[in-house]
Amino acid sequence: MAYDISRRFLLAGATGLSVAGATACASGASALTETTEGAFPPEKVAVENPYLLGPPEGIALLSRNENPYGPAPSALKMIEYAGSKGAYYTSQDAVKLLATMIAERHGVAPEQIAITTGSGEALSAIAMIYGPNGPIVAPRLFWDTTALYAVNLGMATIDRVPLKADMSTDLVAIEAKVTPETGLVQLCNPNNPTGLVAPEAELKAAVKRMAAKTTVLVDEAYMELADDPDANTCIPLIKEGHNVIVSRTFSKIYGMAGIRMGYTISSPEVAKKIQATAMSWSPCTSYAAAIGCYNDEKFISFSKGKVREAREMITTTLDTLGLVYLPSQTNFVYFKSGKPANDVQKAFAAQKISVRGQYMDYVDWTRVSTGKIEDVERFCKALPAIVGA
Numbered sequence: 341m342a343y344d345i346s347r348r349f350l351l352a353g354a355t356g357l358s359v360a361g362a363t364a365c366a367s368g369a370s371a372l373t374e375t376t377e378g379a380f381p382p383e384k385v386a387v388e389n390p391y392l393l394g395p396p397e398g399i400a401l402l403s404r405n406e407n408p409y410g411p412a413p414s415a416l417k418m419i420e421y422a423g424s425k426g427a428y429y430t431s432q433d434a435v436k437l438l439a440t441m442i443a444e445r446h447g448v449a450p451e452q453i454a455i456t457t458g459s460g461e462a463l464s465a466i467a468m469i470y471g472p473n474g475p476i477v478a479p480r481l482f483w484d485t486t487a488l489y490a491v492n493l494g495m496a497t498i499d500r501v502p503l504k505a506d507m508s509t510d511l512v513a514i515e516a517k518v519t520p521e522t523g524l525v526q527l528c529n530p531n532n533p534t535g536l537v538a539p540e541a542e543l544k545a546a547v548k549r550m551a552a553k554t555t556v557l558v559d560e561a562y563m564e565l566a567d568d569p570d571a572n573t574c575i576p577l578i579k580e581g582h583n584v585i586v587s588r589t590f591s592k593i594y595g596m597a598g599i600r601m602g603y604t605i606s607s608p609e610v611a612k613k614i615q616a617t618a619m620s621w622s623p624c625t626s627y628a629a630a631i632g633c634y635n636d637e638k639f640i641s642f643s644k645g646k647v648r649e650a651r652e653m654i655t656t657t658l659d660t661l662g663l664v665y666l667p668s669q670t671n672f673v674y675f676k677s678g679k680p681a682n683d684v685q686k687a688f689a690a691q692k693i694s695v696r697g698q699y700m701d702y703v704d705w706t707r708v709s710t711g712k713i714e715d716v717e718r719f720c721k722a723l724p725a726i727v728g729a
């Protein structure tokens with residue numbers, strides 16, 4: 341049996357593989373979203389990946405906002421060590437060490453950190469904690485998978501606020517909706533799939549006012565990729581005592597999407613609630629990897645450099661083609677191809693390039709992730725013919 345598995349997964353070639361297979365595997369959109377379809381519907385095609393993990397050979401995987409240059413060597417070394425201790429439940433020492441490292445970096449107390457199996461787990465827990473209190477007020481287009489988790493359990497509703505004409509989050513309209521009966525305000529900064537960072541002063545002022553009425557969650561999964569994370573993060577508001585939760589992940593800049601590690605920063609009381617609501621105990625390998633690379637500045641700046649290089653390749657191509665795109669500060673670019681996004685996705689798939697399909701009714705907008713430089717090159721070469729330029 342073991343032989344069969346290794347043959348099937350490790351030796352099989354890429355022949356007959358569809359790019360959809362790469363997209364279907366671990367897309368981050370759980371089966372739960374099948375109940376209520378939101379901005380991020382699950383990919384519907386399931387094709388076996390004979391390589392078991394990672395994209396099948398020959399597939400340019402540019403649909404999931406991963407960092408293919410990770411995990412960092414500093415993380416891999418620790419994963420190997422953790423594997424050798426895999427017989428044991430994760431020690432509290434490891435949990436405390438990671439919480440302390442995170443707290444030190446952000447100038448908060450370790451009790452303010454909740455550590456979860458990817459930030460998605462914390463975000464789902466938050467939706468379940470606050471959803472029953474009243475609607476989750478959010479921009480119409482945001483990474484809604486975890487809010488939908490609570491919706492599908494009958495524990496939340498989402499009050500979606502239309503984006504502004506420039507596709508940015510309408511903070512004024514969101515604030516106008518917020519009352520003490522609001523369960524939660526959920527913002528994503530930088531936002532997914534737009535890649536836009538909210539104007540710092542306006543965001544912080546609005547968040548402070550809204551946090552006086554209800555809890556404000558700012559999902560900062562991509563913040564380390566932004567031009568100036570220190571200026572744009574809402575973590576200082578937590579230190580000032582505002583009712584704010586910030587979530588971060590090791591899935592993006594740290595290149596550990598498959599390893600699963602994320603965290604929130606909040607008041608100690610809220611951190612305790614999130615930790616108590618989270619449903620899993622993260623593997624020792626995840627803790628070890630996170631401890632290994634959290635302060636690996638060399639890897640972080642290397643990754644940021646690769647993302648910038650790839651993003652520039654994409655935007656230069658879009659400029660040449662005269663296509664409109666949003667000024668992203670993330671590892672993806674949302675652009676207006678002028679063609680139905682699902683057709684564009686299929687056309688790229690025919691060339692073994694995986695990009696995202698349509699979000700909601702944004703019919704002719706496509707999201708492409710930065711990835712390996714050679715894969716982005718393939719995207720840039722294929723784009724003109726696909727958009728008919």
Ligand SMILES: Cc1ncc(COP(=O)(O)O)c(C=O)c1O
Nearest residue numbers: 458459460483532561589591602
């Ligand atoms: C905005 C945003 N937040 C959170 C997540 C979840 O990340 P993870 O659960 O891997 O930490 C994603 C995943 O793509 C995302 O785009």
